[in-house]
Amino acid sequence: MFILTDGSKTYIVTIERPGYHSTGAACIDCKTTAYLYDPEGDKIISSIDYKYPDVITSTNIALNEGRIFQFTRSYGKTPAGVNIYDAITGKLLSETGDFITLYPELSSGIVELSYRPEERIAKFETKDGGKDIIFNVDLQKMFSSDKELRTSLENSVDGESYIYAMANEKNDSRRQLYRITAPKKFIISKASTLMSYSDRPNMLRQYKASSEKIPDKSYIEGIIYAQDEKNVYIVSVDQAGKKANRLFTSIDASTGKEKWSVVQKDLFDYMIIDEEQNSNQSFHSSKDKISVTASGNLVLLKLKSDGVMAFDSETGKKLWSIQPAPVGF
Secondary structure: EEEEEEEEEEEEEEEEEOOOOEEEEEEEEOOOOOOOOOOOOOOOEEEEEEOOOOOOOOOEEEOOOEEEEEEEEEEEOOOOOOEEOOOOOOEEEEEEEHHHOOOOOOOOOOEEEEEEEEOOOEEEEEEOOOOOOOOOOOOOEEEEHHHHHHHHHHOOOOOOOEEEEEEEOOOOOOEEEEEEEEEEEHHHHHHHHHOOOOOOHHHEEEEEEEEEEEEEEEEOOEEEEOOOOEEEEEEEEOEEEEEEEEEEEEEHHHHHHOOEEEEEOOOOHHHHEOOOOOOOOOHHHHHEEEEEEEEEEEEEEOOOOEEEEEEEEEOOOEEHHHOOOOOOO
8 A cells, every 4th residue: 555644743833023924834854755555464565755845735646557646736945746656666756857858848847736636637837837737647648728638538438338426406415316327528528517417407418418316215415435337435424413423335336226334333433423522523524534545346435634444345344444544644
């Protein structure tokens, strides 16, 4: 398992002088540390530090073809940049300068970048005034605009496929599951739009798409955190209100039927909703701390600042967990 952490020693600093007052973050030994970790043996195989001149406020990683791409936003003296690691050995393969040499669009240098994990794209601003230059991780290619990227994606596939979405039918906390059938080109390039129209057939028609309600059950405050051609992963709660337990459920994407569900006692304690005791444990303040990643027969449930759990994607059996998470996880 490849784990990237922020190993910096951060603190808050206040600077005052006549007519000026500023409070912000600063760090000592500013760095990220990349670990190769064996979860079954509970041991670190290797680690590598990468030094930064200032605080690291936002960094994301993405896996493609055995390489880990690290996209870091700028902050203070920390420049925006791209590092690439070997996913098997953890070795640092290249730094920002090496990445820039591969793509003439970035030759003037990078001013800023942002990364969209749900789309697996990074957007760059360059020193010569370029803006919204897009790098697609899966295609390993630069695009000059969103339109150029969408056109390329739409031209790369044929036929139909499906995607799942949740819809709030009665303006309450119940979310109904829908299966949307559409041309693959629109599922690739306009997935979020299709999902937002799941219960609006008239809007779906403009994309030659249709939707089908999965009638088995609704999910209270249900959110689809990840899906692929085999499975749809939903996190929901067992009841409405200020106190509730969460459920982690897998749906068979081919049938729409539930495959398995993991109850709260086998999940992170902090996923319990208890707004009366702690406002930070309300549904709305904690839902964005959850993320799900699926690969092969493994599905990872991650809770920010708490840890990660691994489940068998076919059975829901918990395989291992890391708790608590390393600092900066």
